[in-house]
Each structure stands twice: as structure tokens, then as C-alpha cells.
Amino acid sequence: MRFTRLFGRTLRTDPAEAETPSHRLLLKAGMIYPFASGVYAYTPLAVRSLHKIEAIIREEMSAAGAQEVKLPALQPLDLWQQTGRAEAFGPILFRLRDRRERDMVLAPTHEEVITLLVRAFVRSYRDLPISLYQIQTKFRDEPRPRGGLIRVREFEMKDAYSFDADEEGLEASYQAMVRAYRNIFDRCGVPAVMVEADSGAIGGKDSHEFILPTPVGEDTILLCRACGYAANAERARSRKPPVPKPDPLPLEEVHTPGIKTIEDLAGYLGIPRHQTLKAVFYNADGRIVFVAIRGDLQVNEVKLKRVLKATDLRLATDAEVAQAGLVAGSASPIGVKGIPVVADDSILMGGNFVVGANRPHYHLRNANYTRDFHADTIADIALAEGGHGCPRCGTPLHAERGIEVGHVFKLGTFFSERLGAFYLDREGQQKPIIMGCYGIGLGRLLSAVIEKNHNEAGIIFPSSVAPFQVCLVGLNLDDPQVAQQADALYRALLQAGMETLYDDRLETAGVKFNDADLLGIPVRVVVSPRTLRQGCAEVKGRKALQGEMVPLAEVAEKVRLLLQSL
RNA sequence: CGGGGCGUAGCGCAGUGGCGAGCGCGCCAGGUUUGGGACCUGGAGGUCGCCGGUUCAAACCCGGCCGCCCCGACCA
Numbered sequence: 019m020r021f022t023r024l025f026g027r028t029l030r031t032d033p034a035e036a037e038t039p040s041h042r043l044l045l046k047a048g049m050i051y052p053f054a055s056g057v058y059a060y061t062p063l064a065v066r067s068l069h070k071i072e073a074i075i076r077e078e079m080s081a082a083g084a085q086e087v088k089l090p091a092l093q094p095l096d097l098w099q100q101t102g103r104a105e106a107f108g109p110i111l112f113r114l115r116d117r118r119e120r121d122m123v124l125a126p127t128h129e130e131v132i133t134l135l136v137r138a139f140v141r142s143y144r145d146l147p148i149s150l151y152q153i154q155t156k157f158r159d160e161p162r163p164r165g166g167l168i169r170v171r172e173f174e175m176k177d178a179y180s181f182d183a184d185e186e187g188l189e190a191s192y193q194a195m196v197r198a199y200r201n202i203f204d205r206c207g208v209p210a211v212m213v214e215a216d217s218g219a220i221g222g223k224d225s226h227e228f229i230l231p232t233p234v235g236e237d238t239i240l241l242c243r244a245c246g247y248a249a250n251a252e253r254a255r256s257r258k259p260p261v262p263k264p265d266p267l268p269l270e271e272v273h274t275p276g277i278k279t280i281e282d283l284a285g286y287l288g289i290p291r292h293q294t295l296k297a298v299f300y301n302a303d304g305r306i307v308f309v310a311i312r313g314d315l316q317v318n319e320v321k322l323k324r325v326l327k328a329t330d331l332r333l334a335t336d337a338e339v340a341q342a343g344l345v346a347g348s349a350s351p352i353g354v355k356g357i358p359v360v361a362d363d364s365i366l367m368g369g370n371f372v373v374g375a376n377r378p379h380y381h382l383r384n385a386n387y388t389r390d391f392h393a394d395t396i397a398d399i400a401l402a403e404g405g406h407g408c409p410r411c412g413t414p415l416h417a418e419r420g421i422e423v424g425h426v427f428k429l430g431t432f433f434s435e436r437l438g439a440f441y442l443d444r445e446g447q448q449k450p451i452i453m454g455c456y457g458i459g460l461g462r463l464l465s466a467v468i469e470k471n472h473n474e475a476g477i478i479f480p481s482s483v484a485p486f487q488v489c490l491v492g493l494n495l496d497d498p499q500v501a502q503q504a505d506a507l508y509r510a511l512l513q514a515g516m517e518t519l520y521d522d523r524l525e526t527a528g529v530k531f532n533d534a535d536l537l538g539i540p541v542r543v544v545v546s547p548r549t550l551r552q553g554c555a556e557v558k559g560r561k562a563l564q565g566e567m568v569p570l571a572e573v574a575e576k577v578r579l580l581l582q583s584l
Numbered sequence: 585c586g587g588g589g590c591g592u593a594g595c596g597c598a599g600u601g602g603c604g605a606g607c608g609c610g611c612c613a614g615g616u617u618u619g620g621g622a623c624c625u626g627g628a629g630g631u632c633g634c635c636g637g638u639u640c641a642a643a644c645c646c647g648g649c650c651g652c653c654c655c656g657a658c659c660a
Contacts (some may be wrong), residue, residue, distance in 0.1 A: 030609060030621065031596045035653050055652065106660055127660080161585080161658050169659085217660090236659085332657090427660095496616060528620040535620090546619065556619090 019486070021521040021533075023052070026061040028533050038234040040468035043477050047536050056163025056171035063537065064464070066485035068174065071460055071467075072153055074205050074482065075176050082198040084149035084178050089131045091155050095121035097130040101436045106329070112157045113294040124157035129433050129455060132179045136451065137439035146441060146451065147191055151178035153460070167461035168421060178456040183441065188428055188452045192224065195456045197238030199228055199424050202458065204387030207480030208466050213239050214249040216320050223428040229420035230466045237422050240415045242408035247415075250404070252320040256415060257407030258400060259314065261292045261368040262384065264462050267384040274373075274381045280313040283381065286300035287372060290314070295371045295385065297349040300340050303329035305358070306342045310351045310393065311400060312371075318401040325360060325397045329352045348381060350374035361393035361398045423466050429453040459484060468538075477538025478560050481581050486519040488577055489539040491530045493546035495522060504545040507555060507573060514574035535560070540584055541577050 022146070026048040028403050036042035044050045049064035053582050061067065075087065095113065098104035098426055104111060104123075112124040120134035123133070132150060140146065156175045158331035196212070203210040210228040217225040227250055229239050238251040277283050284291045286404065294313030299306060300322065307326065311317055323331045342357055350373045351359055365371070365387050373385040385391060404417030431450035440448045464483070471478045481487055504522070511518040519539060521530050527546075534542050544556040544565065555573050558565030559580055569578045 027594085027610085029595055034596065037654070052652085110659070114621085129660090162654095162656090164654080336654095390599090398622065491619095526618060526620085526622060528618095528622080528644080531620045533621090548619070553595090 021519060021520050021523050024062065024519070025320055026063055028536055033542075036166060038165045038168065038469070039472055040168070040234075040465040041312045043468055043472055043536070044166050045464070046334060047477065050167065054171075056160060056169065058167065058170065058172075058461075063183055063485045067464055067467075067479070070483040070485075071206060071463055072176075074155070075202055075458065077458075078198040078201045078205075079149075079151050079176070081201075082149065082194040084195075085149045087132075087150045087295055087454075089125075089128045089135070091125050091157070093123050093125050093131060095123050097134070097437075098123055101130055101433060101566050103130070103554060110158050110160065112159050124158055126158040127175075127455075127457070128152070128154065128177055129179070129429070129453075130437065133433040133437045133451075134452070136179075136181050136547065137434075137437060140181065140439070140440050140441055140451065140518065143444060146274075147180065147182045147187050149178060149180045149194075151176060151456075163237075163408060165465065168234075169236065169323055170461060172459040173462070174246065176460065177456045180454040180456070181439075182452045182454075183449070184445065184452065186453055188430075192426060192428060192454050194274065195426050195454070196226070197549050199426065199456070199458070201464075203228060203230075203423065205482050206424060206448075206463060207471055207482065208463065209467075209470070211239070211241070211420075212439065213241075214253050214254040215425065215427075215438055216250060217427060220277060223430060225425070225427045227422050228424035228426075230423055230470060231418045231420045232466075232469045233403055234469060235422075237420050238417055239420050240402050240404065240406075240417050242411060242413050242415055244413035245408060245411040246516035249454070251402060251417070252318065252427070254402035254415075255409040256400075256402035257409060257412055258312070258364050258367060259292065261312075263368060263371050266386045266389060267370050269385060269390055271375055272381050272383055273379065274348070275379050276441075277379070277381070283372060284313065286299075289372065292368060293364050293371060295365060295373045297351065299342070299344060299349070299373060300326075300331055300335040301334045301338060302326045302331050304330075306334055306338055308344070308349075308351060308354055308357045309361070309399065310357045310359060310365060314556055315362060316403070318399055318402040318483060321397075322360065322399045329542045332532070345376050345378055348374035348376060348378055348380065349567050350376045350385075351393065352376070352382060352385060353510045354391075358395070359391075359393045360395045360397065361387070363396050363398055363401055366396070374492045380500035405446070421462065421466050421469065423463050424456075424458045426456045427454060429455055461472075470539070474534070476536035479538040481540045481584050484538065484540050485517075486537075486539050487517045488519070488536070488541045488543055489534040490518055490520045491534060491542060491544045492520070492522055493527050493530070493544065493548075493570055495524060497547060500545065500547055500550060502551055503570065507543070507545055507570060510574050511577065515580065516577060541580055543573060543577065 028048050029046045033045040036045050050058045114122050153176050182188045207232050210230045212226050213224040215227040240254040241248045277286050280294050280296050290316040296311050298309045298314045298317050369386045370384040373382050375382050408415050434450040439451045466513045468477050508520045540560050542558045549555050554567040556565040557568045557576050
């Protein structure tokens with residue numbers, strides 16, 4: 019491709035709206051163009067990279083035994099009502115109405131239709147197992163798109179689904195996908211780590227995310243360097259910081275004027291935070307719940323939601339708290355009546371806690387569980403944090419931010435039961451098909467590639483996903499001699515099967531070098547009067563500081579070797 | 585949905601009531617340059633986000649709305 023014919027344009031100034039590196043570089047390179055919040059057009063450079071990613075995914079899916087299908091993005095709403103997911107997705111779900119007034123959705127994911135498709139064709143255990151995948155546009159009306167392609171409202175996703183007759187089959191399908199995912203991220207230059215993930219409202223079994231660690235990521239993960247335990251913070255267990263368990267002292271009231279937060283309380287009384295109990299109030303599907311947790315810990319709402327078996331969980335409003343007869347800031351589990359109390363198991367560690375007195379400006383010292391108060395449920399509802407002990411080996415965990423680039427999930431029979439996808443087993447018994455689902459966001463993966471592979475000058479694409487392998491830069495092309503040699507070299511590179519971007523613009527060297535660096539093409543070849551005096555071209559890897567002079571006839575071979583070594 | 589920032593040329597920005605709305609970059613034409621974002625000359629390019637109000641006069645003041653970015657909430 020000649021640069022003068024390439025559709026698109028690089029920017030000289032950094033786009034003001036972008037903060038994360040991948041967002042900034044995608045815009046600056048002219049690879050994407052915004053049309054609305056979280057809605058982008060992709061120019062040929064981006065499309066070429068996305069096609070590379072797709073090709074890798076298709077190869078690995080195929081190797082894992084999955085077959086490609088294409089499912090509708092436009093779907094009837096009633097499918098989503100049958101599984102209850104219209105409700106579960108809520109405002110995320112894009113809805114519309116057709117000319118016959120039929121309610122439709124733009125699909126955010128495709129479990130419903132794939133299940134129905136499989137139901138239509140699968141009758142017997144002999145038809146199983148089967149794995150299907152597609153690369154399809156998804157629509158999600160996200161509350162807050164961000165980071166360029168990291169979180170958008172319209173995006174390409176590879177979604178795969180496995181269908182098995184039994185749990186062992188599901189496990190095998192799952193492991194095959196996990197292997198495929200490792201290969202895909204490896205080949206794309208994205209060192210993603212696989213972490214345990216929350217399985218969400220569907221309540222399936224195993225679920226893992228593939229996370230690229232980077233400070234711009236939206237997720238927090240906890241990792242153990244000693245034993246390899248790794249989990250999303252939503253899911254992670256931890257050994258909570260141990261505290262002494264003192265002999266119980268008598269309960270006593272203490273005046274705490276204006277003290278409301280744990281921080282202030284601990285400071286005012288000169289005690290560590292772990293000697294206080296925090297009270298937090300939630301509204302779980304409309305009922306108020308009192309949650310107690312040791313003062314040095316935070317509530318993990320995902321765990322709490324699971325414990326409560328709630329579908330909708332949020333912090334209670336001040337009005338709801340007051341109406342329940344609780345005093346925010348001085349609330350106490352002591353003497354709570356008519357409100358369910360859920361306590362984190364951390365209240366069993368330690369004692370003589372300071373708790374609210376249920377009247378303003380007073381707290382109680384030396385509260386001890388069972389002697390002084392009661393909890394209806396005791397469970398692990400704490401957020402694991404960096405520094406806590408690894409749940410397996412006790413080594414301190416460390417926390418990191420990251421981008422979720424892939425997710426694998428054992429769905430079980432949630433969809434097959436609701437949508438009637440059954441098969442007949444050997445004994446002629448009707449059974450629900452056991453499902454798994456596996457997703458990779460393509461644009462997000464492209465962003466992750468760039469987050470992990472860039473420097474001040476621009477993108478540094480791994481050759482596997484680079485839009486072009488070689489950038490041939492001709493300098494002083496208004497000199498017919500140079501133009502002739504550069505054109506010849508361009509033909510030679512194409513002849514040798516190299517994807518070549520030929521910068522044939524009449525621009526100065528600086529402009530061309532900067533664009534070559536910005537676009538991140540792995541190998542740069544320069545032809546100029548200077549190199550031609552030696553009968554050479556300069557060949558340089560994107561990351562190299564210095565190029566190498568190579569005789570014109572050997573350039574294609576040299577480029578090939580260089581690409582192999584990257 | 586809460587908090588913050590911002591909407592003026594393709595991009596980055598200036599312009600706090602008064603000539604015909606500016607600067608840099610980019611773009612077009614001509615010339616000079618030529619190995620890390622060159623220079624000269626001449627040009628093209630604008631519903632100042634939208635609607636309403638105040639005023640002799642509004643990019644600028646007032647009200648409402650819309651949009652974009654960032655933080656948080658949210659994210660089967």
C-alpha cells in the first residue's frame with residue numbers, strides 16, 4: 019500500500035480528549051474516529067490489525083474444535099424475557115421497536131439465540147459435544163464508555179459456546195478453550211493472567227477472566243507470587259489480617275461528639291481500626307439489611323449479593339436508614355430489631371470492639387460477638403486487599419489493576435433448561451445440555467496490545483497483529499533516481515510476500531520517521547540518496563536504536579530474518 | 585445517577601458586550617529546502633454546540649437543553 023493512497027491521516031498534536039495511551043495512540047494514528055460516546059469508526063489501519071487478531075482467533079478456535087457460525091444481532095425481546103435477562107441487563111440492553119410494533123433488542127451477547135439454534139439441530143448425545151463461535155457486533159448501553167476502545171457501546175466480540183452431555187465433557191471443553199485463550203493472548207503479545215472470576219447472577223460454576231495487568235485497567239486483581247493464586251477482587255478470598263482476641267471486658271458507653279467515620283473514631287479513641295466494627299446498610303431487593311464488618315475491612319458487594327441471594331443490591335439511602343430507626347454514624351448491631359444482620363466472619367477474630375450506641379454522639383466499647391449482639395448470617399463478605407494473606411498459602415497478596423481481555427464461564431444448564439435445549443442420553447432420558455461460554459472483545463484486545471506495546475514515539479506492534487510488516491520510507495523522492503530505486507524495492511518486498519506500507523509522500527524525513535514510529539510497523543526500510551551511494555537501504559526494527567545498511571538485493575531477505583527474530 | 589472539566593476552522597487553542605472572529609499546526613498553489621514533525625509567498629476553510637431571553641449591539645451576560653472527556657457508582 020502506498021501511503022499517498024492510504025485512507026486516513028495521522029495527527030500531529032495529541033488529541034485532547036484521550037488520556038490512556040491506547041486511546042491517545044489510536045486517535046493520533048488515525049485508526050479510529052469517534053461518532054458518539056463509545057461508538058467508533060475504524061479506518062483501514064485498524065481494520066487490518068483487527069483482521070490479524072481475528073485470523074489468530076479463528077485458527078485457535080478451529081484448533082480447539084470450535085466451528086464458526088453467525089448469529090443475529092437484532093433479536094426479539096421476548097427471548098430475553100424467557101430467560102429473565104431483559105430484567106437482569108436492565109438499561110444496558112438496547113431496545114427498539116420494528117414497524118409492526120414488535121419489541122426488539124440489539125444483542126449484548128448471544129446465549130439465547132445460540133441455545134435455540136443448538137436446540138433446533140441437536141437431538142441426541144451422539145450430536146454432542148459441540149463448540150460454536152462467532153465474531154459479531156455486540157451492543158451494550160454502558161453507563162460510562164471509556165478509554166477509547168476499552169469500554170464501548172458497540173463492539174466486535176468473539177463469543178464461543180460449548181455444548182456437552184455431562185460435567186466431564188464441559189470440563190474438557192472448558193480446558194480446550196482455556197488453552198486456546200492462552201495461545202491467542204500469547205500470539206497477540208498480551209501477557210494476560212488467568213484469574214478466578216465471579217460467575218455473576220446466572221450462578222454458574224467456574225469462571226475465569228484473562229486480565230492484562232496495567233494501571234489503566236478497570237478491574238482489580240489479587241495475585242500471590244508464592245503459589246500462583248490469582249483472582250478478581252470481586253471474587254478473591256483472603257486471610258484477613260489477624261488481631262489479638264482479648265478477654266471480654268464489660269460493655270461501656272463512650273461520648274464521641276460528631277464522630278461518624280471509622281477513621282475519625284479510631285483516631286479519637288486512639289485505637290486501631292481493627293478494634294472497631296463498621297456498620298453499613300444496604301437495600302437488597304427492597305429490604306434493608308444491616309451489615310457488620312471489622313473496621314479495617316471493606317464490604318465486597320458481590321460477595322454480599324451472593325450471600326443474600328439478591329438480584330438488586332445497593333447502599334440504602336439516608337432516608338431508608340433513618341426510617342429503619344438506625345443512626346448512621348453511630349449505628350449498632352446491639353439491640354437491632356426487625357432488620358436482618360449479616361456479619362463478616364472477621365467479627366469472630368478480635369474482640370472488645372467499639373460499636374455505635376444507636377444514639378448520636380455515643381459509641382460502646384468492648385462489644386463482643388454472641389455476648390452483646392447477634393448476627394443472622396456470618397459469612398465472608400470482605401473485600402480482599404493487597405497485603406492480606408493468600409487464602410491458599412498465607413503469603414501476602416498483591417493487588418494490581420488490569421484490563422479484562424477474555425472471560426470463560428461454565429454456564430451449566432441455565433439457558434438450556436429455560437429455552438428447552440434437551441438431548442436424549444444413552445438410556446433415552448431427556449436431559450438439558452450443559453453449556454459454557456467464552457468471550458474475547460476484539461477492540462479491547464487491540465487496545466490491550468497497544469497498552470502493552472508502545473513508547474513515547476508511538477505504537478510498537480508485534481508483527482502478528484501489525485497492520486503492515488514493513489514500512490518502506492523513501493527520502494528525496496523528487497529525485498528520479500531515488501524514486502526509481504525505492505519503487506523497485508517496493509515491488510521486491512511485495513514480490514517477497516511482505517505486507518509493505520510504502521511511504522511515497524513528498525514529506526521531510528522527520529515527518530516520515532515520526533509517522534513510521536507512531537504507526538508501530540515492526541520493520542522500517544529507508545531508501546535515500548545517502549543509502550543508495552552505498553547501493554544499500556537501511557533496515558531497522560521498530561525498537562532498535564540503530565538501523566543496518568543492507569545491499570538492495572538482500573533487503574527482502576534481511577527483513578524476513580528480522581521479522582522472524584522479533 | 586453523583587462530582588469535576590470542556591464545547592470557537594480538520595487538530596490543538598486564544599478571544600469577559602462594540603470595526604468584517606483570531607493564532608499555531610494541518611490543507612491548496614508556487615518557489616526554496618531535504619536523515620527525526622523545514623522555510624518564504626499567496627490562498628481556501630466558521631450555523632462560535634442548540635433553543636430562548638436581556639441589550640442599540642451577544643462567541644462573550646441570563647435561562648433551558650444537547651453533546652464530549654475524566655473520577656466514582658454501575659458493568660449476566
